[in-house]
Amino acid sequence: MVRVRFAPSPTGYLHIGGGRTALFNWLFARSQNGQFVLRIEDTDQERSKPEFLDEILFSLKWLGFNWDEVYYQSQRFPIYREHAERLLKEGKAYIEKSPSGKEAIIYKVTPQKITMQDLIRGRIEFDAKDIKDQVLIKSDGTPTYNFACVVDDAGMNITHVIRGDDHISNTPKQILIYEALGFKVPDFAHLPLIMGAEGGRLSKRTGATAISDYRKMGYLPEALVNYLLLLSWAPGGDRELIGINEAIKLFDIKNVNKTAATFNLKKLQWVNNQYLKNADPEKLADEVIPMLVEKNLIEIDNFDRNYLVSLVKLFRERLTTVNDFPDWADFFFLKEIQVDPVARDKHLAQDLSKEFSLFIKRRDALEKFEIAEIECAFREVVKELGVEAKVLIHPIRVALTGKTIGPGLFEVIYYLGKERTKERLGRFIKKE
RNA sequence: GGCGCUAUCGUCUAGCCUGGUCUAGGACAUCAGCUUCUCAAGCUGGGUACACCGGUUCAAAUCCGGUUAGCGCUACCA
Numbered sequence: 263m264v265r266v267r268f269a270p271s272p273t274g275y276l277h278i279g280g281g282r283t284a285l286f287n288w289l290f291a292r293s294q295n296g297q298f299v300l301r302i303e304d305t306d307q308e309r310s311k312p313e314f315l316d317e318i319l320f321s322l323k324w325l326g327f328n329w330d331e332v333y334y335q336s337q338r339f340p341i342y343r344e345h346a347e348r349l350l351k352e353g354k355a356y357i358e359k360s361p362s363g364k365e366a367i368i369y370k371v372t373p374q375k376i377t378m379q380d381l382i383r384g385r386i387e388f389d390a391k392d393i394k395d396q397v398l399i400k401s402d403g404t405p406t407y408n409f410a411c412v413v414d415d416a417g418m419n420i421t422h423v424i425r426g427d428d429h430i431s432n433t434p435k436q437i438l439i440y441e442a443l444g445f446k447v448p449d450f451a452h453l454p455l456i457m458g459a460e461g462g463r464l465s466k467r468t469g470a471t472a473i474s475d476y477r478k479m480g481y482l483p484e485a486l487v488n489y490l491l492l493l494s495w496a497p498g499g500d501r502e503l504i505g506i507n508e509a510i511k512l513f514d515i516k517n518v519n520k521t522a523a524t525f526n527l528k529k530l531q532w533v534n535n536q537y538l539k540n541a542d543p544e545k546l547a548d549e550v551i552p553m554l555v556e557k558n559l560i561e562i563d564n565f566d567r568n569y570l571v572s573l574v575k576l577f578r579e580r581l582t583t584v585n586d587f588p589d590w591a592d593f594f595f596l597k598e599i600q601v602d603p604v605a606r607d608k609h610l611a612q613d614l615s616k617e618f619s620l621f622i623k624r625r626d627a628l629e630k631f632e633i634a635e636i637e638c639a640f641r642e643v644v645k646e647l648g649v650e651a652k653v654l655i656h657p658i659r660v661a662l663t664g665k666t667i668g669p670g671l672f673e674v675i676y677y678l679g680k681e682r683t684k685e686r687l688g689r690f691i692k693k694e
Numbered sequence: 695g696g697c698g699c700u701a702u703c704g705u706c707u708a709g710c711c712u713g714g715u716c717u718a719g720g721a722c723a724u725c726a727g728c729u730u731c732u733c734a735a736g737c738u739g740g741g742u743a744c745a746c747c748g749g750u751u752c753a754a755a756u757c758c759g760g761u762u763a764g765c766g767c768u769a770c771c772a
Contacts, residue, residue, distance in 0.1 A: 499720095501721095
């Protein structure tokens, strides 16, 4: 039975790199009908914070990576000590006293060659002479990362350790400990790192790094996952868009790339738009409701849900992020719209009273107030006035929405309704 | 400094294992054009890459060696 683990440390939020490591572990487990274990590495009691833990768990769930088991290292200190003392008894480790009299347990590294077979990179060789004796239990009584990691991976029957490239140098140290402890060494797979736009590690300076930031910015989890997948794996056949279930079928850890990848927001935005275009309007509406409430565009328990769903459908294909919706669609909810001054100067500078009046008149005469009929009436009006459609379309859009961009005009008129269009156009009709 | 990893368009990648079909394919971005209404989308087209040097071979992006560059680790952090 394949068992993998994701082992975040709650000393910070779940960042993009961590999310990607979790993704590949989860994906590998699912593709092998294996199990995905979550291990919280909270041995650093100074820096570990409950709010980080909450954020990590929430983000993992948001991305859809459910775990089969969860462990906390802070609850396992006696286990680590027990194993360290065994090594002490066997003469493989020694005690070192600090000036203050506290005792640490140190593993004695013996000269040898250490080789590992990485699932992604192949054979890697190290020489133990480059490795210092390893602290197992620190003088404060807590285990070190490399020691706790080995004791747990072995104790939790982890078969494949899939983690970031930055752990390659830890691997020989850990192999030594596995062997000293008499444990079976698992398989390793080291994923390439994700870099920031300016090279080096992804940092706040080069853009958002927390998974939860992307949620707040209006990215869909499926889109983020798809993008992260593309960062070091290709489904083949020139495919870019791939759902997680299909990825599970196609995934092979041997096909993961070796090269570090640069995070590219533009491509993430493109992927997000691709998912948004086909997103379930009901679900999108759910996402958008709190945003509209926060902007005082709707009241939480007093709005027309069906109407909102229709509007979401109207906008979804042109959204880059879910968060774009409240700004772009605000005119459907506002009583008083703000007309963009630049748009007003450009499209409403001259007097269009006659044109607007005629359009309203024709539109009011319609038997059915529907998109196609509205367009028909409009086409007749411009024909009658002998002008091009666009000389009237733009001014009407600005008068109705306050903006120069937006969905098709006739849909806008339809969803705004008779009364509101008449009233908004009326403001630009001079009384005789 | 030591040790390790990596090296195809600006970016993500396909191809590399099993040399010839690669005058290197796709995507994002970018530029130009089309699109009875903007924006978005879509469509058409353009430019842009095998890091460098040497070797093996009839033939190398593909195999080998070196150089260079980038990155990682080098903590009683994880």
